[in-house]
Each structure stands twice: as C-alpha cells, then as structure tokens.
Amino acid sequence: MDTDTDTRNAAESGGKRRESLDTTAARGASRFEPATGAISTPIYQSSAFRHPALFQSTGFDYSRAVNPTRTELERTVALLESGKYGLAFATGMGALSALIKLYAPGDHIIVSEDLYGGTYRLFTEYYEQYGFSFSWVDTSDTAAIKESLRRHTKALFIETPSNPMMKVSDIEACADLIHRHSPGAGLIVDNTFLSPYFQNPLALGADVVTHSGTKYLSGHNDTLSGFIVHSRDDLEDPLRNIQKSEGASLSPFDAWLTLRGIKTLALRMRRCEENALHIASWLRAQPLVERVFFPGFPDHPQYALSRAQSRGFGGMISFYVKDRAAVPVILKSVSLILFAESLGGVESLITYPLEQTHTAIPETMRLKAGVNDRLLRLSVGIEDKHDLVADLDAAFRRWDPR
C-alpha cells in the first residue's frame, strides 16, 4: 500500500534529470538572495521601491503589485506545480476571488458538489447574483460532468480528493472533456488536499491550479495564503492585473512564513501520509466507526486512479461514527488532537464539517454529498502515530466505556 518515496519524485525526462520536488521545496526558486547571499529570503517589508530615474525601475514599484519576498514564493510554488506562472494571495479565498474574475456574467461553471464550503459560499452568495451560473456535480463521475455541460460552460472546477468525502476525480479525463467541449473552456483544480508534493494537475492537463497555502504549503497553522499556478500565457496578464487591482496580494511577512513552511513540505507530506495510513486502518477496526473515507485504502472506489494520477494519498481522513451522540464526546475528549477547523499543519486537527467547514452548503446538497451529522474529518499531523491513536482511543472510550 505504501508508495515508493525514493523514486516517485526523481523523474528522469528525456535524458535531462528533473530536479526532485524534495530539493525544490527545501531550496526554493533562487537558492539564495543574490544581493547579499542571504540563505533565507529576506522579508522585504517595504510598501514602495525607489526608481533610479524617470522611466527606470528596479522591477519593483509598489508592493500590492509586486514584492521581492512574494515573487520568490510565487516562483517556488510555480516550480513545485510544474507551472510557468504563480500568483500569491492573502488567502486561498483571495486566490479564488481573483480567478473567478477571468469569467463574465452569463458564463456557466461546473463545480465539484463536495468541496470546501467557503468556495460554495463565494460562488452562490456573490457570483450567482452577478449573473454567473454553477452546476454542482459529483465530478468523480465523468458521465455526470458530461450531462451538465452547456453551450456557455466555460470552466470545470474540481477538488480532488474532495472535501470532505475524499472522492477522487480523474484529472486527465476532466481536462479532456472540458477542452473537447469548447476550446476556450478550462479545467481548474483546487490542489490544497494533496499539495504539489503529491499531485501536479497541470502535468495532467489542467489549465489552472489553486491552493489554500494556509494548509500544507505553509504547514504550521500560523499563516494564511493562497495561490494560482498556471502555464497559460494568455491568462498571465489578466491575472496579474486582477491581483494588482483587487489588492488581495500576500504580505511580505506571510510570504516569508509560507516560504519557510515549504522548506519541509516533502518531509511533512510523507510523515502525514504515513500517519494517516496507520490511523485510517485503526479507525476502520473500531466498533464505533461505521465507515472511513481515505483514498489510500485499496478498496477505495478510486484507489487505482489515485495511484495513477498522484504520488501519495495525503493526510486527510473522514469517517462516520455510528452514533451521533458520540460526536460531541469525541470533540470534547481529544486532547492531543485539537478540535479546530483547518488542515494541513504539523498539528493534528479534528473537524465537524457539518457545523464548521460546510455550514454554507444547503442541507439537501450536503446530505447528497455525504456530509451528515455523524461525519468527522481528521487532518493528520506529524506527531507520533501511536500517540495519535492513543488520543483517539481514549476519546472513543469516553463515549463507550465498554
């Protein structure tokens, strides 16, 4: 069940050795800062930059548009995603708000029905009102996507694995489908759950990748950030202009924190996955647990697809408990694992999607996707896996003294 961590990143392509993602993550795009040799990218805490003379510029003018610390981060994340361009925003939602401005009233976008609640809220509470239309579809079912295509469908937006049900969509098939439908339409993949370390959607045909850098990229539950990565020359100027005009650009300090977090991305992702494989199997054997959703189980419906399109299964697990009454007991009783609504950090967190990440989604849609009142979601951190199991075990026993 384990993936080969040594060979999966050392891609040899066309005789030219491609640098491993482990190295790119640890060293960043520039390796060091050329002006001083600083190994850690300096935090350029400056809002504006002096021009040498009229019509001359250092390449930097005003930090809403461009800042050297942010630029280093944007280049690093672009490299990790095998993209040509990267844009960093204050939050993941900031990135999505910018991205959707590439579209216009009248455009139709097909979206994974099982996705981050904040994305649902942004699209339905605002963009529907501005004349956009959305279809919410189980994108792990290619036939369902096909049925939802309309003449004015301009994009397919997927999360894979999905949040929180861990359904896997076929990125290559999705890209193919939307590109065949209309040459102008594109595939957008929110790659937050696996991070670029485990999955690179652009290499599978996606047009744009987005991230909540708040999660695995930063990895320490200490900052927010968001990204758009792409290789489309035609999108770069429009996106830069939106970033500059809207003003949701990432601050220099938060860019630095994210760069610092990325240095250990490879180690953290591997450890989170190792822990998650252990905990998911343990959960499955518990009498209190009805079902565990984790793409690393060989009997997960899209296990083969996961292995084919990703280099790992990630550190996210969702599960149903058999009794709703156990939910508050578990959330109150865990002590090492913290009851909080984020993911992707070194600290393990447990979330109740119904009341936290997915409140914005209407009940019928939530239930159709599988988000019921017995669903819990675990973001497995880098602690010792046996300590994490002991913590869950103690919490489960509080509900059922056995």
Ligand SMILES: *Cc1c(COP(=O)(O)O)cnc(C)c1O
């Ligand atoms: C958290 C999250 C977002 C939103 O990112 P923020 O940084 O919180 O704004 C978007 N998509 C997914 C999958 C997320 O987990």
